[in-house]
Every structure is written in C-alpha cells, then in structure tokens.
Amino acid sequence: MTEAKEPKASPKKPKLNLNRVEMPKQSEHERRHNFDEVALGYTWELAKEEASRCIQCKKRNCQQGCPVNIDIPDFIAALQREEIEEASRILKRKTSLPGVCGRVCPQELQCEQACTLNKKGAPIAIGRLERFIADWERTQGAPTMPEMAPSTGKKVAVVGSGPSGLTVASDLAILGHQVVLFEALHVAGGVLMYGIPEFRLPKEIVQREVQYVQALGVDLRLNTVIGINYSLDELLNTDYDAVYLAPGAGLPKFMRVPGENLNMVYSANEFLTRTNLMKAYLYPEYATPIKMGKRVAVIGGGNVAMDAARCAVRLGAQEVYVIYRRTRAEMPARLEEIENAEEEGIQFHFLCNPTGFLSDGRNNVAAMELIRMQLTEPDESGRRRPVPIPGSEYIMDVDTVVVSLGTSPNPLIPSTTPDLEVTRWGTVVIDERGRTSKARVWAGGDIVSGGATVISAMGEGRIAAAAMHEYLTNGQKKIIPPTPAKDED
Amino acid sequence: MYPIVDHEVLAPRVHRLRVQAPVVAEKAKPGQFVILIIDEKGERVPFTISDWDRDAGTVDFVFIEVGKTTQQLATLQPGDRLLSFIGPLGRAAEVDRYGHVVTVLSGYGIAATVPIIRALKEHGNTVTTIVQAPDKERLFGVHPLEELSDDLILALGTKGDGMMESTTVAIRKLLDAHPKKPVDRVIAMCSLCLMRVLSEMTRPLGIKTMVHLTPVMVDGTGMCGACRLSVGGTNRFACVHGPEFDGHEVDGWEVLMARRCTYADESILQQGFQCRGCSQW
Numbered sequence: 201m202t203e204a205k206e207p208k209a210s211p212k213k214p215k216l217n218l219n220r221v222e223m224p225k226q227s228e229h230e231r232r233h234n235f236d237e238v239a240l241g242y243t244w245e246l247a248k249e250e251a252s253r254c255i256q257c258k259k260r261n262c263q264q265g266c267p268v269n270i271d272i273p274d275f276i277a278a279l280q281r282e283e284i285e286e287a288s289r290i291l292k293r294k295t296s297l298p299g300v301c302g303r304v305c306p307q308e309l310q311c312e313q314a315c316t317l318n319k320k321g322a323p324i325a326i327g328r329l330e331r332f333i334a335d336w337e338r339t340q341g342a343p344t345m346p347e348m349a350p351s352t353g354k355k356v357a358v359v360g361s362g363p364s365g366l367t368v369a370s371d372l373a374i375l376g377h378q379v380v381l382f383e384a385l386h387v388a389g390g391v392l393m394y395g396i397p398e399f400r401l402p403k404e405i406v407q408r409e410v411q412y413v414q415a416l417g418v419d420l421r422l423n424t425v426i427g428i429n430y431s432l433d434e435l436l437n438t439d440y441d442a443v444y445l446a447p448g449a450g451l452p453k454f455m456r457v458p459g460e461n462l463n464m465v466y467s468a469n470e471f472l473t474r475t476n477l478m479k480a481y482l483y484p485e486y487a488t489p490i491k492m493g494k495r496v497a498v499i500g501g502g503n504v505a506m507d508a509a510r511c512a513v514r515l516g517a518q519e520v521y522v523i524y525r526r527t528r529a530e531m532p533a534r535l536e537e538i539e540n541a542e543e544e545g546i547q548f549h550f551l552c553n554p555t556g557f558l559s560d561g562r563n564n565v566a567a568m569e570l571i572r573m574q575l576t577e578p579d580e581s582g583r584r585r586p587v588p589i590p591g592s593e594y595i596m597d598v599d600t601v602v603v604s605l606g607t608s609p610n611p612l613i614p615s616t617t618p619d620l621e622v623t624r625w626g627t628v629v630i631d632e633r634g635r636t637s638k639a640r641v642w643a644g645g646d647i648v649s650g651g652a653t654v655i656s657a658m659g660e661g662r663i664a665a666a667a668m669h670e671y672l673t674n675g676q677k678k679i680i681p682p683t684p685a686k687d688e689d
Numbered sequence: 690m691y692p693i694v695d696h697e698v699l700a701p702r703v704h705r706l707r708v709q710a711p712v713v714a715e716k717a718k719p720g721q722f723v724i725l726i727i728d729e730k731g732e733r734v735p736f737t738i739s740d741w742d743r744d745a746g747t748v749d750f751v752f753i754e755v756g757k758t759t760q761q762l763a764t765l766q767p768g769d770r771l772l773s774f775i776g777p778l779g780r781a782a783e784v785d786r787y788g789h790v791v792t793v794l795s796g797y798g799i800a801a802t803v804p805i806i807r808a809l810k811e812h813g814n815t816v817t818t819i820v821q822a823p824d825k826e827r828l829f830g831v832h833p834l835e836e837l838s839d840d841l842i843l844a845l846g847t848k849g850d851g852m853m854e855s856t857t858v859a860i861r862k863l864l865d866a867h868p869k870k871p872v873d874r875v876i877a878m879c880s881l882c883l884m885r886v887l888s889e890m891t892r893p894l895g896i897k898t899m900v901h902l903t904p905v906m907v908d909g910t911g912m913c914g915a916c917r918l919s920v921g922g923t924n925r926f927a928c929v930h931g932p933e934f935d936g937h938e939v940d941g942w943e944v945l946m947a948r949r950c951t952y953a954d955e956s957i958l959q960q961g962f963q964c965r966g967c968s969q970w
C-alpha cells in the first residue's frame with residue numbers, strides 16, 4: 201500500500217459543505233514553493249471509508265452524469281469488497297485515462313452532482329476514488345489489459361494525442377482496428393502535458409497512461425504535423441480508412457490593446473508550455489528559461505488562468521493578481537481551483553479590464569492601465585455583460601502579464617482541407633456523432649468546441665469512436681471471419 | 690530519433706549540420722524552418738533550412754554558436770541523434786519573376802538564402818547578392834552564391850569602421866542607380882537591425898522588401914504566441930504567418946527587437962551579443 205505522506209493537519213476550516221472524507225493536501229504555505237502535487241491522494245483506509253458511504257442506488261444517476269459512462273457503482277462496490285484490481289478493471293473498461301479523470305474532471309458538475317447523497321449530505325468523492333484506483337494500479341498492481349477484439353484489417357489515423365485523440369485511439373485499438381496516432385509536439389498528451397501544471401496533474405501519470413494506450417498496439421508518431429507533413433487527403437488516399445481530427449486549440453487570443461507585445465507579456469499557452477511541457481521551473485537543469493518579474497497579472501477567469509497564476513506563485517512571484525472583468529460568481533474556473541488559488545495568496549481583482557500596457561522605456565512591461573466594469577442585465581447566454589464605467593481608469597504596477605483569454609481554433613488543417621466545413625470562428629462542423637463534412641473524417645475536442653474541458657473532449661472522442669467503428673465494420677456489430685477460400689473445381 | 694549524418698565547420702563558431710529526417714526533407718521549400726530539440730532536457734529552437742535532399746531524406750541547416758543549445762549542437766558528430774526535428778515549418782518564401790532582385794545576407798542567412806536564390810534564378814530573375822560578414826575569416830558559403838548570383842558584393846566590415854555602414858553603402862549605390870538600373874525587389878535574411886534599416890531605405894522608393902524575421906519561438910506551430918509581432922496594425926505569428934514579411938508593413942520593429950533579446954542574458958551567453966545602440970540594453 202503506498203503510504204501517502206502524513207496528511208498535514210490542514211486547518212479544519214470547512215470550505216465546502218461536504219462531510220466526505222477529506223483529501224490530504226500539502227499546506228498552503230508549503231505548496232507555494234514547489235511543483236509537487238497539491239492533493240496527496242487517499243490512503244487505502246481513507247478510500248475504503250469513503251467507498252463505504254456509497255449506498256449503491258439502482259438508478260445509477262452518477263453513471264449517467266459521466267461523459268464517458270464509467271460504471272461508477274460497480275467499481276465502488278468492488279472497493280467495498282476490497283477488490284482493488286477488479287475495481288481497476290471496471291474503471292478501465294470505460295476510460296484509458298483513469299489517473300487523469302480522477303484528477304482534473306469537474307466531478308462536482310457531473311457524476312458527483314448527480315449523486316443521490318447530495319440531498320442528505322455530501323456526494324461520494326468519486327473523482328478521489330478513481331484517482332486512488334489509478335494510482336494503486338500504477339504503483340502496485342500489474343496494469344490490467346482489456347480483451348482485444350480480433351483485427352478488423354482496417355487502419356485509422358488519429359490526429360492529435362490530447363485527451364480526445366487518446367480516447368479514440370484506445371477505443372478503436374480495443375475494437376481491433378490498427379491505429380496510428382500523429383502528434384505535432386515531441387511528447388504525447390496535448391494539454392495534459394503543456395497546459396495542466398505538474399501540481400494538478402503529474403506528467404509521469406500522463407506518460408504512464410500514454411504508454412498504456414501504446415501497449416494496446418497504437419503506433420505513436422511524434423514530431424509529425426498533419427496539415428504540413430501529410431494533408432488529410434494524403435492520409436485518406438494512401439493507407440487510412442478513416443481519420444479522427446483532434447489537434448486541439450490553436451492561436452491564443454489577445455486583447456488588441458496598446459503595449460500587448462511588450463516583453464514579458466505572455467499568452468497563457470506560452471507561459472504554461474515553458475513551465476509545464478519544457479519544465480522551465482527546473483531551469484537551468486532544463487534548458488528552457490522563463491523570465492518572470494515580481495508582480496504578475498493574469499488576465500482571465502478560467503481554469504487556465506488559475507493554473508497560470510498558481511505557476512507564477514511557485515516560480516517565485518511576490519504578488520500575483522487575477523484580473524477578471526466579471527465577478528467571482530461568473531468565473532468559469534472550477535470552485536476547487538479558485539479556492540486553491542486563494543489559499544496560495546493569489547489576489548483577485550473583479551469588475552476590471554485592462555485597456556493597455558506601459559513600457560519601462562526599454563519595451564519591458566512596467567504597468568497596466570485598467571478600467572472598472574459593471575454588469576448589465578443577463579444576455580441571451582444568461583451571463584451578465586460587463587461594460588466599462590467611463591472615467592474609472594486607473595493604473596497598476598506589474599512587470600509580468602499572462603493573457604489567458606482562450607484560444608481560436610488551429611487553422612492549419614482546415615486551411616489545407618478545402619472540403620472540411622468550418623464555422624466562421626474556424627471550428628470544425630460535426631453532426632451529433634462527430635462526423636465532419638468530409639467523407640471518412642470525424643472530429644472532436646477543442647477543434648470542434650473552440651476550447652472546453654478535458655472530459656468533454658474525451659466524451660466527444662467516445663461518441664465519435666463508436667460511430668467510426670460502425671462505419672469501419674459497415675454496421676456489422678460482430679466481425680464475420682473471412683469465408684475459407686473454395687478449392688478450384 | 691534523428692541521426693546527424695554530417696557536420697562541417699564553415700568558419701570560427703559557424704557550423705553546418707546534416708540530419709536524417711525524410712518526413713521533413715520530403716516537403717521542404719525555400720525559406721522554411723525546423724524546430725529541433727537536442728535531448729529531453731533541451732529547449733525547442735528554430736533553425737532555417739539551408740538545403741535538403743529528398744532522395745537521401747536529409748536536411749541541412751547552418752547555425753552560429755551564440756548560446757547554450759548552439760554550443761551543445763556544435764559538439765555533435767555524425768552518429769549522434771537529436772530527440773526531435775519538426776518541420777518544414779512556416780510559409781515558403783515568395784518567389785516569382787520580378788526582374789532584378791537584390792538579396793542581403795548575413796550570419797546563417799548566407800547559407801539559408803541559397804535555396805531562395807536558386808528559385809529566383811529558376812524564375813528568370815537577375816540576382817545581386819550582398820553578403821555582410823565581420824571579416825574574411827568569418828566569411829563562409831561564398832561558392833554557391835558566386836555560382837547562382839549574377840553579381841556578388843562582399844561587405845566585409847573591418848574592425849573600426851562598423852560593418853553596418855559597408856553593407857548600407859553597397860545598398861545605397863544600387864538604390865542611387867535605381868530606376869535607371871532598376872531594383873525590382875529586395876529580400877533580406879540578416880540581422881533584425883539591418884533588415885529594419887534596409888526597409889527604411891527602400892520605403893521611399895516603393896521597392897518591396899521581404900524580411901525573414903527570427904523572433905524567439907517556443908512551439909513553432911501557432912499555439913503559443915511567443916513569436917508574435919505587429920504587421921500592418923495587426924498581430925501576426927512569425928511561425929505560421931511568416932517568417933517572411935513585407936518589411937514596409939512591419940510596424941513593431943522596436944518591440945520585436947526587444948522581444949528577440951528577452952532571454953539574451955540567460956540562454957545566449959555570447960558576450961558581444963548586445964547590438965550597439967539597441968533600446969534593449
């Protein structure tokens with residue numbers, strides 16, 4: 201049993217009204233100075249105690265709340281029977297990334313939100329249990345391999361090895377198809393590697409789950425850019441029967457305000473890629489540097505903004521501000537991430553918006569001009585629109601800025617594939633089963649959504665994989681063995 | 690992994706490496722670049738492709754030792770392998786029939802512009818090439834330029850008289866003879882400061898001046914914005930919209946040059962790197 205580090209007695213201030221088993225965490229003070237994982241993970245005793253709270257209700261709302269349809273009551277029952285390996289097999293029937301799901305899924309909006317215990321008290325900590333099982337298997341058990349269907353003789357190209365691509369690659373490999381997984385970067389995992397920091401999702405866990413997908417027979421081709429090295433048509437006209445497009449997000453959005461290109465104004469993608477993918481926090485042992493000042497302003501209110509702010513703290517910033525033009529209630533970031541950021545001393549400035557950046561005379565950012573905002577009545581999406589308050593301009597001294605306002609879809613593949621229909625924002629158009637306008641091509645993840653979550657990308661991958669399988673086996677559910685060749689009369 | 694198949698020292702601290710990378714060689718075009726990583730602790734660094742052989746599946750690039758990664762690259766011998774070698778990235782150089790084209794080259798550009806000049810000749814242009822180098826010892830790659838160019842001018846600045854002037858002196862002569870002896874286009878792959886000066890010299894004459902910009906890059910495929918600059922009032926990414934731009938439309942020179950040196954003191958260890966009079970120092 202992996203003994204988790206003695207859980208620090210974090211002060212018993214009840215944050216969420218959840219009387220579930222507390223997750224041991226590094227103390228706020230300690231974790232400000234390292235990139236180690238904040239949540240230390242359940243020990244077996246804690247996992248057993250939490251699993252025992254599950255009343256195994258027949259309706260299985262939790263499972264319906266899961267975008268990849270994990271058999272939640274079953275794996276919890278296995279834990280109750282103290283059969284951890286069985287629990288892992290059940291879990292991996294539906295997800296090839298359990299260690300990822302358990303850590304970064306917004307369970308409070310999905311499976312845990314649907315848990316019937318919500319009425320009486322706190323829902324089961326499903327994410328934490330998933331994580332426990334994945335970590336247990338990684339350190340203790342032999343990796344459980346699913347039974348693989350016989351080869352269908354069909355070959356599939358998956359473009360992009362982020363959460364969506366990994367899900368489709370493993371699903372189709374298990375169903376007997378030969379899968380080649382193309383990745384432009386030098387490692388697989390996409391946002392799991394460059395975006396989400398080590399302290400939320402250790403890279404070693406992502407790579408272990410990539411290796412699991414490779415163990416299913418998926419041929420991973422790194423350093424290969426589809427749209428440059430091969431066009432979609434070249435893939436389809438050479439040896440691939442179908443293609444799944446999941447190249448992920450693309451160009452980071454900027455605000456088009458004066459001074460936005462000054463030195464030390466980063467996009468969140470650059471800031472996080474240097475820090476996480478290239479491990480700049482271990483410079484100079486790792487060669488990629490990251491230049492950062494003492495007063496860091498992160499613009500934006502989503503999970504990426506929280507990740508960037510919390511990285512800045514660990515990289516040694518003295519002051520870290522999150523600048524968000526609406527209020528805390530409207531922040532898209534997960535509640536848990538907002539609280540973690542607050543605990544780590546990050547200061548939130550609401551109802552304000554940058555209008556420009558000032559140089560120190562040598563083109564390094566030295567200050568930020570802002571204007572105060574107020575919220576109008578809710579717009580059609582139900583969110584209240586922020587509008588500037590004339591005359592409320594003011595200046596803040598900052599020497600580093602991270603612009604975290606989302607990304608626009610990667611134009612590379614659509615621009616080299618004329619018959620691939622896209623919306624006016626550049627996202628790929630799909631039907632409800634992931635099929636694009638181009639024959640034999642399906643798509644999912646940020647290239648379709650424009651920028652959503654890890655789990656929604658995996659959910660879209662699950663749906664598209666099923667549709668692709670149906671097409672590849674022309675609708676036959678089972679694979680009919682080839683009829684033996686008749687002897688010549 | 691990407692094996693090194695050839696390593697030639699062209700001049701003091703100037704190297705040409707040939708790498709086995711068939712996927713890159715297959716689609717390479719003049720003016721494109723690769724992003725390479727030496728090992729799993731290395732950084733992602735862009736290098737402009739200077740030659741390729743589609744049959745042998747190899748790609749060449751020339752670099753100057755300026756910092757940590759280039760100094761490490763300089764030690765690699767045939768048989769050693771690179772962790773990553775991604776490309777061909779960026780848009781190919783614009784090449785058409787223009788008439789008389791003047792190319793201005795320095796540093797790695799001396800080798801990396803050869804494929805562009807070859808393409809210009811194939812399109813029936815006459816080409817005058819100006820090569821800037823600090824002195825004779827540090828001049829390299831002259832032979833292919835002599836063969837391809839109709840006229841080759843060597844602007845070798847001796848120590849005292851500031852080499853920039855001897856290049857701009859050569860350009861000034863050509864521009865003064867314009868339009869009698871017309872200059873229809875300028876293509877520059879040299880230091881940022883020189884490309885900026887060139888653009889200002891040709892602007893009043895309306896001679897289109899294409900500049901190959903080399904901002905700091907991290908990702909190289911359009912995902913991080915490290916290489917962004919202002920062109921024609923909007924943000925362009927050198928990695929996907931460039932690296933070649935119309936010098937008269939680049940309006941973010943000052944900031945681009947500052948960004949270019951963000952990490953000059955850390956990863957670039959070369960003492961003399963600080964350009965004279967640059968706002969960044």
